[in-house]
Amino acid sequence: MSKDIVEDLRQRSSGVKMVNLAKVFPSHEGLGDTVAVNHINLEIKTGEMMTLLGPSGCGKTTTLRMISGFETPSGGEIFIGDRSVTNVPPNKRDISMVFQSYALFPHLTIYENICYGLRVQKLPKDQLQERTKKVIELMELKGMENRFPNQLSGGQQQRVALARAVIIEPKVLLFDEPLSNLDAKLREHMRDELRALQKRLGITSLYVTHDQSEAMAISDKVVIMKDGNIMQVGSPQEIYEFPANRFVANFIGKANFIPCVYRGMDGDYAVVALADTVYKVPKPGVMSGIEAGSECALSVRPESVRLVRADQGSITGEVTRAVYYGSKVEYEIKIGTGPIIVEVYNPQLSERFYEGDRVSIALDDACVRILK
Amino acid sequence: MSKPQRFSNFRMLLNQPALLLTILFIFAILIIFIILPLINVFRLGFTGPDGGFSAETFIRMVSDPGYQKTFWNTMKLGGLVACISTFVGYIFAFAITRTEMPGKRFFRGIATLPIISPPFVLSLSIIFLFGRMGLITNKLLNIDSFDVYGLGSLVAVQSVSFFPVAFLTLTGILESIDDSVEDAAYNIGASRWHIFRTVTLPLSLPGIGSAMLLVFIQSLEDFSNPAVIAGNYSTLSVEAYRVITGMYDMQGGTILAIVLLLPTLTAFAVQRYWISRKSFVTVTGKPTQKRRKLHEKHIVWPLFGACSLVSAVVILLYGTVLAGAFVKTWGVNNTFTLEHFKYVFSMGWDPVKNSIILAAVSAPISGLLGMAIAYLIVRQKFFGKKIMEFSSILTFAIPGTVLGIGYIFTFNHEPLLLTGTAVILVAAFTFRNMPVGIEAGTTTLLQIDRSIEEASTISGAGAGTTFRRVTLPLLRQAFFSGLVYSFVKAMTAVSAIIFLISPKWNLSTARIFALFESSQYSGAAAYIVIMIVIILAAIALINLLVNLLFKPKYLKRATTK
Ligand SMILES: Nc1ncnc2c1ncn2[C@@H]1O[C@H](COP(=O)(O)OP(=O)(O)O)[C@@H](O)[C@H]1O
Ligand SMILES: [Mg+2]
Numbered sequence: 001m002s003k004d005i006v007e008d009l010r011q012r013s014s015g016v017k018m019v020n021l022a023k024v025f026p027s028h029e030g031l032g033d034t035v036a037v038n039h040i041n042l043e044i045k046t047g048e049m050m051t052l053l054g055p056s057g058c059g060k061t062t063t064l065r066m067i068s069g070f071e072t073p074s075g076g077e078i079f080i081g082d083r084s085v086t087n088v089p090p091n092k093r094d095i096s097m098v099f100q101s102y103a104l105f106p107h108l109t110i111y112e113n114i115c116y117g118l119r120v121q122k123l124p125k126d127q128l129q130e131r132t133k134k135v136i137e138l139m140e141l142k143g144m145e146n147r148f149p150n151q152l153s154g155g156q157q158q159r160v161a162l163a164r165a166v167i168i169e170p171k172v173l174l175f176d177e178p179l180s181n182l183d184a185k186l187r188e189h190m191r192d193e194l195r196a197l198q199k200r201l202g203i204t205s206l207y208v209t210h211d212q213s214e215a216m217a218i219s220d221k222v223v224i225m226k227d228g229n230i231m232q233v234g235s236p237q238e239i240y241e242f243p244a245n246r247f248v249a250n251f252i253g254k255a256n257f258i259p260c261v262y263r264g265m266d267g268d269y270a271v272v273a274l275a276d277t278v279y280k281v282p283k284p285g286v287m288s289g290i291e292a293g294s295e296c297a298l299s300v301r302p303e304s305v306r307l308v309r310a311d312q313g314s315i316t317g318e319v320t321r322a323v324y325y326g327s328k329v330e331y332e333i334k335i336g337t338g339p340i341i342v343e344v345y346n347p348q349l350s351e352r353f354y355e356g357d358r359v360s361i362a363l364d365d366a367c368v369r370i371l372k
Numbered sequence: 373m374s375k376p377q378r379f380s381n382f383r384m385l386l387n388q389p390a391l392l393l394t395i396l397f398i399f400a401i402l403i404i405f406i407i408l409p410l411i412n413v414f415r416l417g418f419t420g421p422d423g424g425f426s427a428e429t430f431i432r433m434v435s436d437p438g439y440q441k442t443f444w445n446t447m448k449l450g451g452l453v454a455c456i457s458t459f460v461g462y463i464f465a466f467a468i469t470r471t472e473m474p475g476k477r478f479f480r481g482i483a484t485l486p487i488i489s490p491p492f493v494l495s496l497s498i499i500f501l502f503g504r505m506g507l508i509t510n511k512l513l514n515i516d517s518f519d520v521y522g523l524g525s526l527v528a529v530q531s532v533s534f535f536p537v538a539f540l541t542l543t544g545i546l547e548s549i550d551d552s553v554e555d556a557a558y559n560i561g562a563s564r565w566h567i568f569r570t571v572t573l574p575l576s577l578p579g580i581g582s583a584m585l586l587v588f589i590q591s592l593e594d595f596s597n598p599a600v601i602a603g604n605y606s607t608l609s610v611e612a613y614r615v616i617t618g619m620y621d622m623q624g625g626t627i628l629a630i631v632l633l634l635p636t637l638t639a640f641a642v643q644r645y646w647i648s649r650k651s652f653v654t655v656t657g658k659p660t661q662k663r664r665k666l667h668e669k670h671i672v673w674p675l676f677g678a679c680s681l682v683s684a685v686v687i688l689l690y691g692t693v694l695a696g697a698f699v700k701t702w703g704v705n706n707t708f709t710l711e712h713f714k715y716v717f718s719m720g721w722d723p724v725k726n727s728i729i730l731a732a733v734s735a736p737i738s739g740l741l742g743m744a745i746a747y748l749i750v751r752q753k754f755f756g757k758k759i760m761e762f763s764s765i766l767t768f769a770i771p772g773t774v775l776g777i778g779y780i781f782t783f784n785h786e787p788l789l790l791t792g793t794a795v796i797l798v799a800a801f802t803f804r805n806m807p808v809g810i811e812a813g814t815t816t817l818l819q820i821d822r823s824i825e826e827a828s829t830i831s832g833a834g835a836g837t838t839f840r841r842v843t844l845p846l847l848r849q850a851f852f853s854g855l856v857y858s859f860v861k862a863m864t865a866v867s868a869i870i871f872l873i874s875p876k877w878n879l880s881t882a883r884i885f886a887l888f889e890s891s892q893y894s895g896a897a898a899y900i901v902i903m904i905v906i907i908l909a910a911i912a913l914i915n916l917l918v919n920l921l922f923k924p925k926y927l928k929r930a931t932t933k
Binding site: 101 | 381383384386387388753821823824826827828829830831832833834837841842845846
């Protein structure tokens with residue numbers, strides 16, 4: 001079933017490269033110019049699903065719209081495959097896009113919506129019908145061909161939008177927060193469906209979202225952005241386990257930062273001094289910009305901190321907050337350098353502490369990173 | 373916009389030759405048919421016999437006490453009509469949008485009638501009722517010295533003609549004032565009257581301002597009514613015509629036209645760039661859930677009474693003309709006859725046919741051009757967009773008299789020799805009637821999610837295909853308004869075409885004017901009745917065509933489901 005569509009898409013798919021890409025929006029009414037995207041360099045490999053993730057206003061949409069051609073860059077270049085498309089209008093870039101609002105044509109039937117791109121190409125009738133039929137099958141939209149968009153549910157509209165985007169067999173597929181209009185349950189379902197389909201079609205994709213769990217679940221690579229700059233690029237695992245800086249560590253999941261001084265390397269171990277204790281960190285992480293003798297921080301995830309009785313650990317403090325969530329208990333521990341958040345999963349199996357208790361914390365050495 | 377950005381936009385445009393050519397083409401026609409004639413009007417007014425600059429005629433005209441009086445006459449008329457029309461329009465708009473008054477559809481219909489009716493109709497009616505042979509003055513009251521001609525009749529006729537303009541403007545404003553503000557005030561115990569004074573009225577002030585300025589412009593531009601009913605009360609538009617055609621003083625008439633242009637342009641600029649901007653701040657926009665409107669008897673019935681009274685006047689005026697078309701000579705020989713209609717359908721049919729042909733040709737051009745310009749200025753990026761926007765809606769503020777003078781002067785020699793042809797008339801109609809379509813298209817487009825068109829583009833469609841397959845169908849309603857407006861205005865235009873018609877291309881409005889000048893009132897009435905019928909039929913036909921062309925199936929389905 002629809003094998004050849006899948007094959008075609010796989011073959012046409014190609015990589016994307018952004019070189020020094022920048023976008024400045026001119027000032028409005030005396031306000032300063034907005035640097036929406038600040039000279040970024042980024043490469044999406046063929047067949048890869050890459051996600052732009054970052055807080056609202058960090059330039060994700062602008063980046064996506066420059067690739068689509070709806071915004072003209074203030075500087076830099078964009079390549080699709082080997083071809084520079086910087087000055088190519090959107091309709092000639094061989095890309096496709098799924099919009100946040102789906103942007104289905106309200107005056108056309110589902111069938112006409114889906115085959116729109118083929119009609120524009122003036123494909124012969126039999127080919128058009130055949131390909132449309134296949135995409136309708138692929139997207140499981142059979143039986144809805146004659147309806148109008150306003151007669152479909154959100155999830156179905158989403159699938160139509162996707163069908164319309166893939167039917168033209170683009171080299172790259174762009175998504176701008178396509179799931180944000182769906183309710184939570186459906187969102188997870190569509191997310192998984194989308195990812196499965198993307199893998200199956202092997203189509204190079206760039207996905208924009210501000211939802212970190214969505215980004216983690218769906219991507220081969222995640223790009224963390226902030227104020228128009230790229231903070232880190234990596235697989236979900238790399239991003240979570242080896243964040244490049246405090247912003248990333250805090251943006252993906254939560255992190256505790258314990259101030260310390262970096263002493264230098266001892267074999268594979270990084271040596272840091274924390275008050276008068278010396279620690280050896282087995283996997284310190286990227287360590288960018290940290291020199292011997294400089295101030296830095298131990299970064300540790302709340303779930304990588306263990307709580308033990310006050311006499312059994314090196315760092316001791318007082319429980320200032322304990323919240324029971326069912327799957328976990330979240331504690332806030334006050335130690336000399338500030339509060340530490342600790343998450344204890346599966347609370348039935350571990351000892352409970354309460355506000356006012358004195359406890360010690362123990363760090364799982366392998367989960368500690370050193371950040372500037 | 374920064375320079376490299378602009379350059380980059382331009383290079384992107386170079387890659388879309390069809391779009392680029394369209395933009396250049398539109399710029400070219402805007403310059404030829406709007407900017408150039410306007411410049412020529414000034415050149416004509418300020419060129420001395422030696423061909424150099426000269427303000428001699430200007431000084432001669434503006435220092436003439438007679439013409440000074442004409443100027444103040446025109447302003448006074450505009451001011452009075454603006455106040456009365458806006459007042460009546462506000463009552464209609466308020467009663468229809470904010471109360472549970474019965475008969476809303478009927479009142480809405482009454483308030484649309486003057487917009488779509490031919491010129492001269494109300495003046496004619498006033499003459500039939502109050503003239504020397506008038507039904508009321510002569511037959512009922514037995515006065516034979518009553519002078520119907522003058523400021524009073526003119527104010528009455530223009531007020532009825534233009535209160536619909538105020539009504540439409542104010543309906544939009546009143547509909548978009550958030551009900552919840554009023555509700556909140558009512559719930560804390562304020563009286564309805566107090567709320568109206570402290571909330572509703574202040575919020576609708578920008579709308580009132582807009583309405584007054586728009587009516588003011590209409591009153592100044594009006595040629596047909598003052599031409600036949602002003603008597604000795606001279607106004608600029610008519611005086612300019614008389615000076616040119618009666619005294620053969622082209623330059624003097626042109627100066628009067630320029631003097632007329634200045635207040636209309638000012639009013640237009642104030643309306644557009646000052647008041648309408650304010651109204652965006654005060655009006656929240658999104659309609660909230662339907663709530664019960666004002667229904668207290670002591671509010672609804674007085675409003676109903678006022679609307680009924682105005683409607684009665686409108687019906688009386690139109691009914692009189694209808695009756696007048698079927699009598700031999702009004703007031704003299706009131707026997708029933710069809711001879712006036714027979715005359716129009718035989719000897720007098722050419723002007724009507726010409727009007728229909730030219731209106732039918734210019735309306736689609738004007739409508740399509742209007743939608744295309746709206747699309748370009750809302751959706752595309754290019755250098756000079758603001759200039760395109762401004763010059764394309766400028767004609768709304770250019771009195772027909774001015775445009776007419778500009779056209780004869782611009783198109784009377786090679787390579788733009790158009791005088792005496794149908795083309796010059798079609799061009800006048802097209803460009804004069806375009807602004808309303810542009811406005812409707814712009815407003816609609818701003819409400820349509822732009823990603824719908826982007827979805828078409830990213831699917832491979834160029835700007836032209838996107839416009840044809842997506843934008844235009846979505847603009848169906850605005851396109852329809854633009855078509856109807858253009859058609860009606862083309863059928864009913866007087867001031868712009870009075871200089872442009874030729875023996876070969878005479879038009880029905882000019883014919884009616886001629887009948888007026890020779891006091892053949894019943895003949896004029898027959899023309900008017902026929903034109904009303906044609907216009908109504910055309911609106912129905914346009915509606916049908918637009919629906920057929922851009923099958924709005926999704927609307928039908930959604931409602932029948
Ligand atoms: N058309 C525009 N004009 C001016 N500023 C804009 C425009 N579009 C986006 N911006 C600004 O650029 C920045 C990045 O916006 P955007 O790319 O939409 O962020 P995100 O999608 O990550 O939320 C924001 O500060 C935004 O205000
Ligand atoms: Mg965004």
